[in-house]
Amino acid sequence: MHEDGFSQALSKRGVSRRDFLKFCTTMAATLALPASFIPKIAEALEKKKKPVAVWLEFSGCTGDTESILRATKPTIAEIVLDVISLEYHETIMAPAGKAAEKSKKDVVKDLKGKYIAIVEGAIPMKDGGMYCTIDGHSALEIAREVCGNALATLAVGSCASWGGVASAAPNPTGCVGVKEAVPKATVVNLPGCPVNAENITATIVHFLTFGTLPALDSHLRPLFGYGKRIHDNCERRMHFDAGQFVRKWGDEGHRLGWCLYDLGCKGPEAYYNCPTVKYNEGTSWPVQAGHPCFACAANNNWDVMGPIYSRLPYVVGAGYQLMADKIGLGLVAAAGAGIVTHAIVKEIKTRGIKQTNETEEQKAERRIDNAEDRD
Numbered sequence: 001m002h003e004d005g006f007s008q009a010l011s012k013r014g015v016s017r018r019d020f021l022k023f024c025t026t027m028a029a030t031l032a033l034p035a036s037f038i039p040k041i042a043e044a045l046e047k048k049k050k051p052v053a054v055w056l057e058f059s060g061c062t063g064d065t066e067s068i069l070r071a072t073k074p075t076i077a078e079i080v081l082d083v084i085s086l087e088y089h090e091t092i093m094a095p096a097g098k099a100a101e102k103s104k105k106d107v108v109k110d111l112k113g114k115y116i117a118i119v120e121g122a123i124p125m126k127d128g129g130m131y132c133t134i135d136g137h138s139a140l141e142i143a144r145e146v147c148g149n150a151l152a153t154l155a156v157g158s159c160a161s162w163g164g165v166a167s168a169a170p171n172p173t174g175c176v177g178v179k180e181a182v183p184k185a186t187v188v189n190l191p192g193c194p195v196n197a198e199n200i201t202a203t204i205v206h207f208l209t210f211g212t213l214p215a216l217d218s219h220l221r222p223l224f225g226y227g228k229r230i231h232d233n234c235e236r237r238m239h240f241d242a243g244q245f246v247r248k249w250g251d252e253g254h255r256l257g258w259c260l261y262d263l264g265c266k267g268p269e270a271y272y273n274c275p276t277v278k279y280n281e282g283t284s285w286p287v288q289a290g291h292p293c294f295a296c297a298a299n300n301n302w303d304v305m306g307p308i309y310s311r312l313p314y315v316v317g318a319g320y321q322l323m324a325d326k327i328g329l330g331l332v333a334a335a336g337a338g339i340v341t342h343a344i345v346k347e348i349k350t351r352g353i354k355q356t357n358e359t360e361e362q363k364a365e366r367r368i369d370n371a372e373d374r375d
């Protein structure tokens with residue numbers, strides 16, 4: 001990329017100067033930077049040499065590639081393709097076979113320590129890594145070579161970050177994330193199922209603007225994207241606080257946009273910028289669409305967060321489940337004593353009086369419904 005060619009390159013893709021500045025504004029917001037950083041971001045994107053990237057696809061569903069390609073005009077994908085020089089991406093690249101493999105090898109040989117590796121999908125470790133092979137080499141061998149020699153590796157999506165659904169018990173192929181497979185690699189985890197494309201772009205933009213990777217948490221996730229709890233930014237939170245819970249799919253509460261906690265929402269235990277950045281360029285996110293969050297960005301969510309549609313597990317000793325079920329409200333404790341106590345008190349206040357008017361037969365029916373839902 002020539003330093004003075006950025007605007008022309010964007011223009012050729014139908015992205016106007018105005019769209020570009022809007023993109024820089026979105027990036028500043030995603031990175032939780034004040035508006036004063038917008039010119040600095042724009043300058044970095046216009047003037048800095050774009051980094052070469054190699055995108056590897058291992059044991060996954062290609063959902064992360066879909067995430068970055070599924071966008072409306074002007075696409076983040078279009079802009080990001082001008083921000084990085086994508087030399088290898090099995091799913092979308094034109095070359096195939098030996099020619100494609102040569103592109104990858106050339107990058108590793110000629111740009112050792114200078115390129116960015118982007119990995120999608122988990123890495124099977126069992127039986128020598130034989131469950132995912134490309135051009136006769138296991139994903140493990142390829143990851144060691146490509147990620148081990150990269151400036152940095154972005155593990156995009158939950159599978160590349162910590163193994164994802166492929167690593168759920170009993171994990172028959174021994175899938176792990178990149179950092180576990182290649183401990184010496186410098187890895188930034190961008191979990192999500194799929195990854196949010198804006199978080200990939202923001203990480204690269206941060207690198208171009210400041211010359212460093214963004215600050216990470218203990219799971220190697222950027223704080224800008226994974227530092228805040230979903231529950232605290234959820235548009236249904238007012239209904240949680242008011243004790244208004246969806247009890248069944250399609251019931252009145254569901255139609256009115258009430259809280260999905262009782263249907264198994266893991267938002268109180270999940271950290272991700274899903275509610276603020278959303279997907280498909282800010283169109284929607286699962287909870288907005290009426291589906292409980294299943295904590296896709298949390299390590300081992302399939303094993304530790306319970307079934308998708310089960311309420312968060314009982315907190316031993318808290319005794320709230322007994323209390324909630326006893327009064328027939330269908331609440332359980334798990335998200336922390338403060339939250340649950342608050343919710344139960346609210347529930348009692350807002351629904352308790354109404355329920356005293358039920359006949360014994362109606363009460364019995366409701367208990368059966370609740371029990372069936374829990375099963």
Ligand code: SF4
Nearest residue numbers: 234237259260265267
């Ligand atoms: S429990 Fe889920 S739906 Fe309810 S407020 Fe929290 S994140 Fe939103």
